[in-house]
Amino acid sequence: MQFGIFTVGDVTTDPTTGTTPSEHERIKATVAIARKAEEVGLDVFATGEHHNPPFVPSSPTTTLGYIAAQTKSIILSTSTTLITTNDPVKIAEDYATLQHLADGRVDLMMGRGNTGPVYPWFGKDIRQGIPLAIENYALLHKLWREDVVDWEGKFRTPLQSFTATPRPLDGVPPFVWHGSIRSPEIAEQAAYYGDGFFHNNIFWPIEHTRKMVQLYRQRYAHYGHGTAEQAIVGLGGQVFMRKNSQDAVREFRPYFDNAPVYGHGPSMEDFTQQTPLTVGSPQEVIERTLTFRDAVGDYQRQLFLMDHAGLPLKTVLEQLDILGEEVVPVLRKEFAALRPAGVPETAPLHPAYAATLTKES
Amino acid sequence: MFATEPLRIVAVSAGLSSPSSTRLLADRLAAATREQLEAGQDRPVDVRVIELRDLAVDIAGHLVSGFPSAALEEALSAVTGADGLIAVTPVFTASYSGLFKSFFDLVENTALTGKPVLVAATGGTPRHSLVLEHAMRPLFAYLRAVTLPTSVYAASEDWGAAGDAYADGLPARVRRAGGELAQAVAGGRAVSGASRNPGLDDEVVPFEQQLAALRPA
Numbered sequence: 001m002q003f004g005i006f007t008v009g010d011v012t013t014d015p016t017t018g019t020t021p022s023e024h025e026r027i028k029a030t031v032a033i034a035r036k037a038e039e040v041g042l043d044v045f046a047t048g049e050h051h052n053p054p055f056v057p058s059s060p061t062t063t064l065g066y067i068a069a070q071t072k073s074i075i076l077s078t079s080t081t082l083i084t085t086n087d088p089v090k091i092a093e094d095y096a097t098l099q100h101l102a103d104g105r106v107d108l109m110m111g112r113g114n115t116g117p118v119y120p121w122f123g124k125d126i127r128q129g130i131p132l133a134i135e136n137y138a139l140l141h142k143l144w145r146e147d148v149v150d151w152e153g154k155f156r157t158p159l160q161s162f163t164a165t166p167r168p169l170d171g172v173p174p175f176v177w178h179g180s181i182r183s184p185e186i187a188e189q190a191a192y193y194g195d196g197f198f199h200n201n202i203f204w205p206i207e208h209t210r211k212m213v214q215l216y217r218q219r220y221a222h223y224g225h226g227t228a229e230q231a232i233v234g235l236g237g238q239v240f241m242r243k244n245s246q247d248a249v250r251e252f253r254p255y256f257d258n259a260p261v262y263g264h265g266p267s268m269e270d271f272t273q274q275t276p277l278t279v280g281s282p283q284e285v286i287e288r289t290l291t292f293r294d295a296v297g298d299y300q301r302q303l304f305l306m307d308h309a310g311l312p313l314k315t316v317l318e319q320l321d322i323l324g325e326e327v328v329p330v331l332r333k334e335f336a337a338l339r340p341a342g343v344p345e346t347a348p349l350h351p352a353y354a355a356t357l358t359k360e361s
Numbered sequence: 362m363f364a365t366e367p368l369r370i371v372a373v374s375a376g377l378s379s380p381s382s383t384r385l386l387a388d389r390l391a392a393a394t395r396e397q398l399e400a401g402q403d404r405p406v407d408v409r410v411i412e413l414r415d416l417a418v419d420i421a422g423h424l425v426s427g428f429p430s431a432a433l434e435e436a437l438s439a440v441t442g443a444d445g446l447i448a449v450t451p452v453f454t455a456s457y458s459g460l461f462k463s464f465f466d467l468v469e470n471t472a473l474t475g476k477p478v479l480v481a482a483t484g485g486t487p488r489h490s491l492v493l494e495h496a497m498r499p500l501f502a503y504l505r506a507v508t509l510p511t512s513v514y515a516a517s518e519d520w521g522a523a524g525d526a527y528a529d530g531l532p533a534r535v536r537r538a539g540g541e542l543a544q545a546v547a548g549g550r551a552v553s554g555a556s557r558n559p560g561l562d563d564e565v566v567p568f569e570q571q572l573a574a575l576r577p578a
Contacts, residue, residue, distance in 0.1 A: 134568075135575045154575050184565050192568035203427055205434075219565065265425035274430065 001335045002346045003328045004044025005037050005320070006079035006236065006303040009057035012310035015258035019312070026056050027063065029313045033306070034067045036317050038074040040324020043346075046077035046109065046303060051085075051118050061094040068102035073356070075349075076102055079200070079303065080111025080179045084132040085122035087156070088140040092164040096144070099169040104350030109177035109198050109234075110137060112186075128155070130185050137178075141193065144173035175348045177234055177301075180212070187212055191219030196232035196347050199296075202305060203261075205274050206295045209235065213296040229340070232347050234301035235292050237276040238308055241322045245280040252279045252309075259309035282326040289331055298339045300347050302331070367407035368546055370394050371439050372447035375413045375461035376483070383483045384412065386515050386535075387449040390481055393539025394445065394546075402547045409443075411436050413460050420463050429467065441472040445479070445546040446506070448497070452484035456496045465500060474505040477545035479538050481513040490514035509545060511538040 007030055013020040021029065034045040047057045047064065057063060064076040076098065081091060099106045112129050113119075119126040135153045142149055143164040152158040168174065177196035180186030181204060190197040197216040201209040213233055220231035240255075242248035249268070256268045256279070271277055278288045289302060304323065307316045339345065349357070372391045376383030391408045398406045413420065419433040429437060440446060450461035480497040484490070493512040501508045513534050524530035529537070 130571075131575055134571050138572060138575075152577050154577060185571060188565050188568050188571070205428060205431075208428075215565065262426075266422040266430070270422070270430070271426070274428065 001299070001332060001339075002043040002075070002301045003331065004042050004046060004075070004077070004301070004303050005033070005306050005323075006044075006046040006048070006077075007033065007057070007307050008048045008305065009050060009055050010260070010308075011054040011056060012259065012308075014310045014312055015254050017312075021313075023056050025313075029307070029316075030057070030063060031067055031070065032313060033316055033320070034074065034076075035070055036320045037324075038071045040320050040328075042074065042320075042324060042328065044075045044077055044301065044303060045071075046079040048079050049082050049113075050115065051121065052115055061098050064106070065098055065101055068098065068105065073105070075105050075107060075353070077106070077177075078108045079198075080109045080113075082113045082118070083110040083136050083140070084112045084129055085118050085124050086136075088136040089143065089156075089159075089162075089164060092140050092143040093166075095174055096164065096166050096168050099174055099350070100166055103356070104169050104172075104352035104354075106350070107175040107177065107347065109179045109196075111179040112183075124155075130183060131155075133186065134189060137176075137189065137193075141173075141176075144168050169350065169352055172350055172352075174350070177232075177347070182208075182212070184212070184215055187216040188219050191216050191225075191231070192223055194220065194223065194225035196234055196300070198234035198236075198301070198303075200236040201276055201292075202236045202238050203275055206276070206292070209292075210295040213299075217297070227342075229297060229343050232301075232344065233296055233299035234303065234347070235276075235296065235299060236303050236305060237278070237289060237292070238305040239278045239285045239288075239319075239323070240311075241278075241280065241282050241285055241319060241327070243281065245284060248279050248281065255309035255311060262309060282322055285323075285327050286330050286334070289327075290334060293335065293338065298335070298343045300344055365404065367405040368398060368402075368444045369439075369442065370398070370406060370408045370445045370447065370542075370546070371443035372408070372410045372449065373413065373440060373461075373464065374410060375450040375458050375464070377414055377451070377458070377460070379414070381414075381451075382515065382517070382520065383449050383451045384410070385520075386481055386483055386513065387447060389531075389535045390447045390449070390479060390513065390539055390542075393535050394447065394479070394542045395539075397536075397540045397543035398547055401543060409439055411439065413464050416464070417460055420460065420467065423467055424463060433467070437467060440468060443476065445477045445542050446473070447479045447481065447542065448501070449481040449483070450497070452482050452489040452492050455489070456492060457482070457500070462500075465504070468504065470504060472504075473501070476506045477542055478506040478508050479512070479542045480508055481515070481538070483515045485517050487514070487516040487518065490516070507545065509538065509541040511541050513538045 011026045037045045049060050149162045177198040178190035179198040199209045217228035217231045221228040240252040257263045278285050306319050372387040374384045374387040395406045419430040423429045450457040478501050519531040
């Protein structure tokens with residue numbers, strides 16, 4: 001199983017000090033967090049993509065390319081890449097380039113975004129969100145697999161004799177996840193291609209997550225990519241930990257109460273009960289994360305949101321230490337012991353990257 | 362559907378006090394509907410009254426957090442799954458109450474498609490009675506529900522008055538409204554709208570079909 005972190009890239013005021021990081025500080029912190037993730041033994045670092053304040057990651061491959069140069073083994077990914085408003089040709093080029101620079105340590109997750117005005121800002125119609133996701137990905141899929149592409153669709157200028165360069169590293173395109181919270185069409189899309197399905201369940205009751213993943217698994221088997229149990233599933237989660245549960249609750253509460261995404265609504269207690277948010281000891285995080293498997297079956301990737309709610313960099317790095325030292329090693333063992341033979345341990349790896357792992361072990 | 366499966370009537374009451382005249386009106390309408398449904402057909406009738414007051418904090422929580430509590434989700438699915446809906450609000454500041462609107466803001470916009478809805482309101486004075494026509498009907502028209510011709514407004518004074526030469530009294534209007542809802546439900550006009558939340562009740566559209574829809578003609 002792959003464990004990692006994903007960042008939204010928000011610039012949020014620390015409610016306990018009133019300090020707001022600058023965009024520069026936030027971008028540098030993102031790099032420090034990615035490096036730390038590798039240092040503590042995590043497998044994946046993923047960044048979101050946003051085109052409005054208070055978010056900084058508008059140019060994911062720039063950031064991921066920079067991180068690639070400063071890391072050796074961690075997989076660089078996205079959470080998500082906007083398949084609706086980005087030109088699929090540019091996605092093909094950007095991520096193939098990143099793949100070469102990072103020697104195959106790259107995969108990515110398609111998403112439709114959660115900010116309405118991004119569509120008109122990029123000349124698109126939000127009512128066409130799903131059709132854009134379907135058509136653009138169909139083109140991206142083709143650009144990475146066929147050297148010369150003739151193509152015509154509804155949303156983009158036609159292409160005649162077009163070759164996306166560079167070609168994917170060693171002819172193997174990056175593995176693709178499709179992220180969706182509530183659209184069965186996207187689960188269906190992921191199943192059709194035999195791609196991964198990521199349910200970002202961080203604001204959703206697990207029962208809903210279970211239904212979406214179940215749909216994806218059934219359709220994955222329907223399209224003949226393997227059994228339902230072999231489908232490639234990823235989940236989100238968000239945690240705050242201290243050695244003693246009460247300390248975690250006391251320290252995180254002001255962040256929870258004031259964070260734009262959490263605060264001013266349900267109490268932290270209600271929120272932790274209804275969503276994957278876990279505020280407590282490392283042991284509580286381990287137990288909670290194992291329950292995800294009860295809901296969705298054996299899965300391949302678990303990403304945690306750690307730099308949330310305006311936590312200062314120092315705290316986030318401490319959290320990563322706890323995650324890497326106390327939580328993930330236990331989870332690796334537990335999940336491995338539970339996983340039946342025949343169910344993939346991880347999402348497919350690029351052969352160039354897989355070879356480096358074999359060398360190390 | 363089996364003949365023994367009950368017909369489900371759900372009444373939503375947005376009254377804030379306890380006891381409340383809004384709840385009282387909801388109960389009267391539900392009772393009138395049940396009575397006429399049971400007289401007109403054989404299936405059992407299941408009546409459920411949802412008090413939004415009990416869900417007020419959950420409703421606010423859903424608005425800001427984006428997901429419902431278990432109790433609210435259950436109430437929402439009872440509403441969308443009902444064979445007939447009764448919606449009763451007090452009149453606040455010239456319209457339905459904010460709590461009433463907030464609850465229906467959380468109903469998926471196609472989830473009430475074709476559902477027979479009886480609208481009713483309470484107020485301190487009869488001068489607000491057109492709220493039913495200028496606020497409630499457009500709301501349910503947007504939600505694609507089938508709003509019944511008779512809507513029932515109960516001013517404070519209606520609870521202590523009989524009809525006169527110009528209008529029926531409250532009991533007669535309640536009976537007429539309940540009869541219309543019973544007829545709509547028993548007459549099979551009830552079409553349960555497909556809820557998009559959690560979105561998996563729909564048949565999945567095969568991907569080839571989704572792709573084909575995008576191919577240039």
